[in-house]
Amino acid sequence: MDMTDMNSAAATSPAGRRQGEVILDLQNISLRFGGVKALTDISFNIREHEVRAIIGPNGAGKSSMLNVINGVYHPQEGRIFFRGEERKKMEPHMAALQGIARTFQNIALFKGMSVLDNIMTGRNLKMKCNLFQQALWLGPALREEIAHREKVEEIVDFLEIQHIRKTPVGALPYGLQKRVDLGRALAMEPQILLLDEPMAGMNVEEKQDMCRFILDISDQFGTTIVLIEHDMGVVMDISDRVVVLDYGKKIGDGTPDEVRNNQDVINAYLGSGH
Amino acid sequence: MAFFIETMLGGLMTGMLYSLVALGFVLIFKASGVFNFAQGAMVLVAALAMARFSEWSNAALGGDSLFLANVIGIIGAGAVMFLVAWAVERFVLRKLVNQEGATLLMVTLGIAYVLEGLGQTFFGSEIYSIDVGMPKDPVIMFEGLFEGGVLINKEDFIAAALAAVLVAGLTVFFQKTAIGRALRAVADDHQAAQSVGIPLNKTWVIVWCVAGLVALVAGIIWGSKMGVQFSLVTVALRALPVVILGGLTSVPGAIVGGLIIGVGEKLSEVYLGPFVGGGIEIWFAYVMALIVLLFRPQGLFGEKIINRV
Numbered sequence: 001m002d003m004t005d006m007n008s009a010a011a012t013s014p015a016g017r018r019q020g021e022v023i024l025d026l027q028n029i030s031l032r033f034g035g036v037k038a039l040t041d042i043s044f045n046i047r048e049h050e051v052r053a054i055i056g057p058n059g060a061g062k063s064s065m066l067n068v069i070n071g072v073y074h075p076q077e078g079r080i081f082f083r084g085e086e087r088k089k090m091e092p093h094m095a096a097l098q099g100i101a102r103t104f105q106n107i108a109l110f111k112g113m114s115v116l117d118n119i120m121t122g123r124n125l126k127m128k129c130n131l132f133q134q135a136l137w138l139g140p141a142l143r144e145e146i147a148h149r150e151k152v153e154e155i156v157d158f159l160e161i162q163h164i165r166k167t168p169v170g171a172l173p174y175g176l177q178k179r180v181d182l183g184r185a186l187a188m189e190p191q192i193l194l195l196d197e198p199m200a201g202m203n204v205e206e207k208q209d210m211c212r213f214i215l216d217i218s219d220q221f222g223t224t225i226v227l228i229e230h231d232m233g234v235v236m237d238i239s240d241r242v243v244v245l246d247y248g249k250k251i252g253d254g255t256p257d258e259v260r261n262n263q264d265v266i267n268a269y270l271g272s273g274h
Numbered sequence: 275m276a277f278f279i280e281t282m283l284g285g286l287m288t289g290m291l292y293s294l295v296a297l298g299f300v301l302i303f304k305a306s307g308v309f310n311f312a313q314g315a316m317v318l319v320a321a322l323a324m325a326r327f328s329e330w331s332n333a334a335l336g337g338d339s340l341f342l343a344n345v346i347g348i349i350g351a352g353a354v355m356f357l358v359a360w361a362v363e364r365f366v367l368r369k370l371v372n373q374e375g376a377t378l379l380m381v382t383l384g385i386a387y388v389l390e391g392l393g394q395t396f397f398g399s400e401i402y403s404i405d406v407g408m409p410k411d412p413v414i415m416f417e418g419l420f421e422g423g424v425l426i427n428k429e430d431f432i433a434a435a436l437a438a439v440l441v442a443g444l445t446v447f448f449q450k451t452a453i454g455r456a457l458r459a460v461a462d463d464h465q466a467a468q469s470v471g472i473p474l475n476k477t478w479v480i481v482w483c484v485a486g487l488v489a490l491v492a493g494i495i496w497g498s499k500m501g502v503q504f505s506l507v508t509v510a511l512r513a514l515p516v517v518i519l520g521g522l523t524s525v526p527g528a529i530v531g532g533l534i535i536g537v538g539e540k541l542s543e544v545y546l547g548p549f550v551g552g553g554i555e556i557w558f559a560y561v562m563a564l565i566v567l568l569f570r571p572q573g574l575f576g577e578k579i580i581n582r583v
Contacts, residue, residue, distance in 0.1 A: 070469070096471025108469070110462035112523065113455070120452075121459045125471040127452045141451065188470060 019240065020048030022081075023224055024069065024192065029078035031064055031248075038064040039075065039248045046192065046226060051218055053227045053235040056245035057268060062228045063105065065245065066194055069226065070102055071095040096125055101190035103181045105197040105228075111170035115180050118169055119155055122187025123148040155183050159213060175206040182213065192224045193217065199234055207231075211238055232269065236260065244268070276416070279424050281544050282537055287430045289536015290437050291499075294492035295513035296520065296528035297441065298485045303522050304448070305457035305481040306367070307375060311382040314510020315389035316358065316486055321493030321502040322393050323351035325402035344406050348490070355486025358389065363478040371474060372464050390507060399504060404497035408432055433495045437529075440491055444484070445525050457481055515563035521576025531574065535559045 024046040031039040039061045046052045054062050067073040068080075071090040080087045082098060095102075101122070110118050127144055156162055159179050164172060169180050178198065185193055198214065199207045215238055217223050229235045235242060236256040244252035244259055246268040252259045259265055295317055302310040328347025335343060366381055409432070414423040448454040460467045460477045468474060496506060513532070520531025539558040547554050566573060 072468075091473070092465075092468040093471050093473045096469065102469050104466065104469075108463045108466035110459045110466065112462055113458055117455055117458075121455055121467070121470050121472070124452060124456055124459075145450075145452065184466075184470060 019050045021083075022046070023048045023083060025081040026069070027079045027081070029065075029068060029075045029080070031061075031068060031073055031075040037248050038073075039068070039245075042078075042245070042248075042250045044243045044250065044253055046224060047241075048224050049218070049222050050240040051214070051225045051227060051238055053229055053239035053242045054245060055229055055232065055235050055242060058230075059247070060245040060268075061248040062245055063196060064248075066102070066196055066226070066228055069095075069192075070100060070194060096188060099188075099191035100194065101185035101188040101192070102194035103178070103185050103196055103198060105200060107174070107177045107181050109169045109177055109181055109184070112168060114166050114168055115161060115172075115183075116149075116152060116156070116165050118180055119152045119183045119187045120148065122184040123152065125188065152187055155186050158186075158216070159183050175202055175209075178202070178206075178210065179213070182210075186217065186221075189221075190223060192226060195225065195227045197228055197230060199229060199231055207234060214238060276424050278541075279416075280426075281540050283424070283426060283430070285537035285540030286533055287427070287433070287536070288540065289533040290434055290529075291492065291496050291509070291532075292513050292516045292536055293529045293532025294437055294440075294488060294495065295509050296516040296532050297444070297525065298488045298492070299513060299517045300520075300522060300525055300528045301444070301485045301488060302481055303461070303517075304525075305461045306378075306478055307461050308367075308378040308382060309375065309522070310385075310485065311379060311510070312386035312389055313485065313489065313513070314507040315386040315393070316355070316489040317493045317496070317509060318502075318504065318506040319358065319389050319393040319397075320351050320355055320486065320490040321404065321497040321506060322397040322402065323354040324348060324490065324494055325404045325497060325502045326397045327351060328404070329402065340405065340407065347404075348494075351490050351493075352487070355490055356483055359479050359482030359486050362482050363475055367478050368475060386507070386510075390504075394504070401501050401503040402497075403501050404494055406494060406498055408498050429499065433499075436491065436495065440488065441525060441529055444488075447484075448525065453480065512559060515559035517573070518563040519566050519573060521573025524573065524575035527573055527575030535562060538562060 022045045026045065027043050029039055029042045030037070042061075042065065054065055056062050064073060068075050070092065071094060072092045074089050110121065113121075127148065156165055159182065161176065161179055161183065164176060169177055172180070182195070182198065185195075195214070198210050202210065211234060214225060214227070218225055227235065227239065236259075239256060241254060242252070242256055242259045243250060244262070244265045246264075251264040251268055252262040254262070295313060298313040298316065299310060302308055302313070324347045326347075327350030328343045331346040331350075332340065332343035362385060366385065367378075370378060370381065409428040412425050412427050415426055416424045448458065456467070456472045457477060457480065459470070459472055460474060460481075464474060467477075492509075493502070493506070496509065512535075516531040516535050517528060518531075519535060520527030520529070535558070539555045542558050543552070543555040
């Protein structure tokens, strides 16, 4: 990285990506399950168009954090601002309405359905026809279905899964299932895409593919990506900014380089004494 | 030969009624992963509501218009089934998101008893009749082919046509529409369905409504044939082997399964019964189900069970 890049650091990330306004701002989030503190006083923000990673050792609270963002868990303390507006308590399905899509650590696809149908469910919210139009299979419902199907085919092409379009996802190998999971989230045309350990359990080749897709999504669609990952190496390569959690507390926040050199982070990952 | 065909048609008719009840099972299982033991009770409640509402409105109208009374009866019964669907979601399913299948099964057993009790409290526990103007007179067909021809009930034909329309409609609804896809999605994975913005609550109400509608159709056909009485709930027990045979997740499976079992029990009773002292009809369906379970646990049309290790 040369000096001109450094000077414009406010607008562009180390990875050279444009960073916009703060889209999601989390302030002093604390989450408890009974007596167990899952998250303690965590604050950080997410900027538009960036790839934001949340990392940490096992049990650090990464998934809890994601579920807070997603509206599945409701923190006892703290405030969440979405595009400057404070978010009230919400139902899990409402995150999708706000343009937040997610993938799952332990793939949660609709196993009995084909790849196409799975991705089509991502278009669900964008379909406007009502129950009766659909039940009677009227013209508008049919046209709407076709329009969305075209969009889904684009995503299928983008993720290079044309050859398995009609296969039931239950019969697919793990790496491809992960890709379908990503496709379904993409079909929602989200503003924020939450990826829960997208590389978990993958071999090197699959990991490289997934990295490429994540970067392509960021570049082509400008989608804000929040990424939870265990694998430090991967995260450092593709993220613009990294939050590090340990035992439910934030111990680091910054560019990959800053985080890499943070003594607390090194201790958490390698044990103290290093 | 004519007698064989008559027996078979009789079996097909009974089988179709099994199919209609089985369809209710399949719908709810496909869309919420719940094995709904209360389907029989829903048929009873729907039939009771239909019979009583049309009876009351017929009396109120002074017996002038049976058609109008029936329309009111159907609307009333439909409203009752909607109420059931809403209440089941609001007070039962909503509390049990992401629970084990066995838990949900037990809950539907409870729902069955509640429905049976409430249904009889509100609508009475006598035997009632439903008269939707189905032609009762038999016709004789194929006289040229067989001596004496084949005796067929017109009622059975109409009922069969009704069932066929219902099934075709439901298949399209489930396979080709966005709501159908949402229903299947919810059945597969609650959490994932929510993540794409499918509201669980609304979806469940829709599914139980559709199952209630199927129960209503089954109740009307069955009730107009044999009267509405408490024993209708045992029909659900007969539909169990049907869904096992056809596959829990398959709409066509429920139909074919019902027909196979209906025909099978009638034919075996008539032709094998005399050799073993009769009574085959009672256990035939269950033995069939057992055999299917041994060789093809997912049923004839069910989705293949894939287990990743």
